[in-house]
Amino acid sequence: MIQVLANAICSGALLAVGAIGFGLVYFTTRHFHIAHGAVFTLGAYVALYVSYGFGFSVPLVSLSAMIVGFISGIAIERLLYAPLIRRKASNETVLLSSLGLYIVVANGIAIMAGDQNLMLRQVSQDPFQSFGVALTSIQVLQVVIAFVLIISLAAVLRFSRLGLALRAVTENPGLSVAHGLDLDRIRVIVLGSGSLLAGLAGCLAAIDTGVSPHIGLRAMLEASVCCLAVGSKSLLIQAAMAVTLMLLQGVTGWWFGVQWSSAATFLIVMVLLLRRAKRDPENRLG
Amino acid sequence: MDFPHILIMLAIYTLLVSALNIVLGYGGMISLCQAVFYGVSAYTTAILTTWLGWSSIPAMLVSGIVASVVALILGSISMHFRGNRFVLLTISLQVIVSAIVLNWTGVTGGTSGISGIRGPSVFGFMLTTKWEQAGFAVVLAAIALVLLSRFHDSPYQRAFSAIREDQLAAQSLGKNPKYFRFSALVLASLFSAVAGSLYALTTGFIDPTSFTIDESVFILAALAIGGSGNVRGPLVGAAVAVFLPETLRLIDIGGGSAANIRQILYGCALIIMMRFRPKGLAGNYDLS
Amino acid sequence: MISHSQASGAKQAKLIIRNLSKSYGEARVIRSLDLEVSSGEIVGLIGANAAGKTTLLNAVCGMISINAGSVTFDEVDLTGLSPHRIAQLGIGRVFQDVRLFPRSTVLDNVLLGFGAQSGERLWNVFFAQTRVASNEGRNVDSARQILMTLGKKLPLDIPAETISYGEQKLVALARLLALDARLLLVDEIAAGLSVPMRHKIAGLIRQLAGENRGVLVSEHDLAFVSETCTRVCILSEGRVLTVDSPGEILRSRVIRRLLYGV
Numbered sequence: 001m002i003q004v005l006a007n008a009i010c011s012g013a014l015l016a017v018g019a020i021g022f023g024l025v026y027f028t029t030r031h032f033h034i035a036h037g038a039v040f041t042l043g044a045y046v047a048l049y050v051s052y053g054f055g056f057s058v059p060l061v062s063l064s065a066m067i068v069g070f071i072s073g074i075a076i077e078r079l080l081y082a083p084l085i086r087r088k089a090s091n092e093t094v095l096l097s098s099l100g101l102y103i104v105v106a107n108g109i110a111i112m113a114g115d116q117n118l119m120l121r122q123v124s125q126d127p128f129q130s131f132g133v134a135l136t137s138i139q140v141l142q143v144v145i146a147f148v149l150i151i152s153l154a155a156v157l158r159f160s161r162l163g164l165a166l167r168a169v170t171e172n173p174g175l176s177v178a179h180g181l182d183l184d185r186i187r188v189i190v191l192g193s194g195s196l197l198a199g200l201a202g203c204l205a206a207i208d209t210g211v212s213p214h215i216g217l218r219a220m221l222e223a224s225v226c227c228l229a230v231g232s233k234s235l236l237i238q239a240a241m242a243v244t245l246m247l248l249q250g251v252t253g254w255w256f257g258v259q260w261s262s263a264a265t266f267l268i269v270m271v272l273l274l275r276r277a278k279r280d281p282e283n284r285l286g
Numbered sequence: 287m288d289f290p291h292i293l294i295m296l297a298i299y300t301l302l303v304s305a306l307n308i309v310l311g312y313g314g315m316i317s318l319c320q321a322v323f324y325g326v327s328a329y330t331t332a333i334l335t336t337w338l339g340w341s342s343i344p345a346m347l348v349s350g351i352v353a354s355v356v357a358l359i360l361g362s363i364s365m366h367f368r369g370n371r372f373v374l375l376t377i378s379l380q381v382i383v384s385a386i387v388l389n390w391t392g393v394t395g396g397t398s399g400i401s402g403i404r405g406p407s408v409f410g411f412m413l414t415t416k417w418e419q420a421g422f423a424v425v426l427a428a429i430a431l432v433l434l435s436r437f438h439d440s441p442y443q444r445a446f447s448a449i450r451e452d453q454l455a456a457q458s459l460g461k462n463p464k465y466f467r468f469s470a471l472v473l474a475s476l477f478s479a480v481a482g483s484l485y486a487l488t489t490g491f492i493d494p495t496s497f498t499i500d501e502s503v504f505i506l507a508a509l510a511i512g513g514s515g516n517v518r519g520p521l522v523g524a525a526v527a528v529f530l531p532e533t534l535r536l537i538d539i540g541g542g543s544a545a546n547i548r549q550i551l552y553g554c555a556l557i558i559m560m561r562f563r564p565k566g567l568a569g570n571y572d573l574s
Numbered sequence: 575m576i577s578h579s580q581a582s583g584a585k586q587a588k589l590i591i592r593n594l595s596k597s598y599g600e601a602r603v604i605r606s607l608d609l610e611v612s613s614g615e616i617v618g619l620i621g622a623n624a625a626g627k628t629t630l631l632n633a634v635c636g637m638i639s640i641n642a643g644s645v646t647f648d649e650v651d652l653t654g655l656s657p658h659r660i661a662q663l664g665i666g667r668v669f670q671d672v673r674l675f676p677r678s679t680v681l682d683n684v685l686l687g688f689g690a691q692s693g694e695r696l697w698n699v700f701f702a703q704t705r706v707a708s709n710e711g712r713n714v715d716s717a718r719q720i721l722m723t724l725g726k727k728l729p730l731d732i733p734a735e736t737i738s739y740g741e742q743k744l745v746a747l748a749r750l751l752a753l754d755a756r757l758l759l760v761d762e763i764a765a766g767l768s769v770p771m772r773h774k775i776a777g778l779i780r781q782l783a784g785e786n787r788g789v790l791v792s793e794h795d796l797a798f799v800s801e802t803c804t805r806v807c808i809l810s811e812g813r814v815l816t817v818d819s820p821g822e823i824l825r826s827r828v829i830r831r832l833l834y835g836v
Contacts, residue, residue, distance in 0.1 A: 032370040100556030107546040263385035266378035441693030455673040460661040469696045
């Protein structure tokens, strides 16, 4: 049982990285950024490619994934979203473009790399025992990374001018613009950093459980759940949601069989959304 | 080119894309669970006709009822949600139902699906040739189009679209959002259900892979490309959905990667449409 | 002026608010408020910004829940009813930000006001075409007539977001006529209007009240209030303070201090 918990914390940490990235974009722009899944997959396959081409080392691989993620994020913002925003396109339009991009990237990767599940094997897969649980080194790494991320991001949000700007835009975009904040620049920064995290998450997933071209959608959905189900902008709560989600997945997989675990996840999502609606009946708009 | 088969698929996708058009094109609700109604109905029809020996029409009716029940469930759960949370809810529903279909092996046959489904029979006449079946499908689609042309520009549609523009103002004029949402979802599910029954009856074999979230995404892309908010747009979308793969097959692109290439084309079309022509090719409602 | 209400004779439909309280967390926006509006009355509601005027209107319309008290209209208890039910009972609202349906045409906006449209039931749309068509035909005629009386030069078939602000307010009133509202809740209708338009709307409101409708006018514009209202209530610190004749309002220094702090 403790093993299940430990596993949940580790995969929760992985999910938290992606979730926080998604949340950065979602809470500042209010857009359901499906392309987050595309960057996730891209990051994973970049990690694979780099390790097959240049040999594997965790820093190298994750750094390349993060760089590619960052650049992709900026490209997505400048080339895909910005023209639409300028035209005052509706949320639906933006969502559909994001979906389109996801489809293109996921299938493009499928063509180039094949449909099967790939995994970076060079990391030590032998779990080591401590405190009665067996964990691989990558799992521990995930927790460490997530921890560092949350602390540093929280610090940036709290203490830096950029953080202040981000919080302002999240609260009230109109007023922020009136006060002279450059919304376009902030969008670029947010998309860039969110996608950096997405790429990193993808890379970690490639090392931990392996990836296939179409897992990006699932990863993005789980990330979005962490942000939307409770609707909290707090990084800690998003991370906690991630761990809870993974825990529930682990437990249901254990009891009912692995094939039901994703269904269970989304059942929980529905329950959470409903509870949120009941608690907040005057705010009827989703 | 297998013309009867193409006609049947055209009819099916006209129904599916029009169904989404009701919910999204007029009502503004992005739904990524259309394949749920499609699949639930296909499986119900398959089970009733193949394992219980029912004839087609009663099986289709019951499939429609089952699909509407699912729609009612979705409606009651999603009552307070619009926009992003609604999308998330539909995706959740889709994933859950896909998993059930895949894993409830006793009822659905799991990954092997259900095979040997008899063809459609109308009032005792078995429609055995492909052309007869195509005629059946076309008639159903035509009936749907007649209903949709009545739907378009009706007071119901006017109120439904008003709720989309400003729900509070619509309520202040006496419009009940619950009624409109439920009825629209049920209507959409019924259209999708007919498509599902048609698919099961005419292809003789169904399995879970035809009813996943990829299919829902596909229907959404078809609507976005064809255009929404009128009767023509979904027709164009359905045509694109059906003819593009056929054309690709003719040109024989890529072999094993054909499916992926097709998807990429749809993705690109989606991006291009949203960027340059949010009305779609033939639509009424500017999504921007 | 189109009014189905003239046929109903002297039926008095009264809005009675008793002991109404509404708090948002710690902040008590409305406390133990009493207010009445009868048919034929035009009651002004004035108060400083954030005194709770819009909250009060929201409470009557059923858009927010209330903590205590009762709201009845025509002897029907409104508490807990959903907004669309309350509208169907004959309570209509002009919002502070007008809220026409921007992409729908002007005519469609008014058509949306009519209640009991057979064409709004899905079954009828498919299987009762003739009934729907005749119902719609009658509504279209009524809508055109209403719009003619309110604003002769209003274009009908263009999106509502393209007409001027003042015209939008006229259409908002037209919607309420289609609704056949017995009680109109009018939220800051005079704001942003030219002087002639203000007079025109003031005249329209007086006419509507003359058709046996009650009107609650929530306003900042004191001149408008004294031009239209038969009675005035001042909302201050969550309560209705004094009920005065409108003429006094413009002169009273106490009131000016209450509203503007001078």
